[in-house]
Amino acid sequence: EVWNKQPFCASNWRGRATQGWMYSTTYRSTAPWNDTHFFNERFDKLLSEALGELDQDKRKNLYREMAIIVRDEGGTIVPMFNQFIDAISDQVGGY
Numbered sequence: 001e002v003w004n005k006q007p008f009c010a011s012n013w014r015g016r017a018t019q020g021w022m023y024s025t026t027y028r029s030t031a032p033w034n035d036t037h038f039f040n041e042r043f044d045k046l047l048s049e050a051l052g053e054l055d056q057d058k059r060k061n062l063y064r065e066m067a068i069i070v071r072d073e074g075g076t077i078v079p080m081f082n083q084f085i086d087a088i089s090d091q092v093g094g095y
Contacts, residue, residue: 043070
């Protein structure tokens with residue numbers, strides 16, 4: 001187990017239903033799964049605003065600003081984005 005114990009490791013994040021859920025889980029300064037120990041007061045403030053914002057256009061702009069902060073300061077290396085569909089069946093096996 002090297003997660004959060006070594007200075008560099010790889011982890012895998014599958015998609016979350018909303019940006020708010022993803023950011024709350026991975027980048028909020030107090031998030032337990034904040035892999036990079038990212039701390040940005042502006043980001044936390046924007047996230048709180050976005051989670052309470054009902055206007056979709058305003059919320060979109062808040063998430064856009066947060067995405068720029070994460071891109072510039074987040075400490076995450078994103079080598080790829082997967083498009084995936086998960087399915088389960090008793091008739092599928094051997095993979």
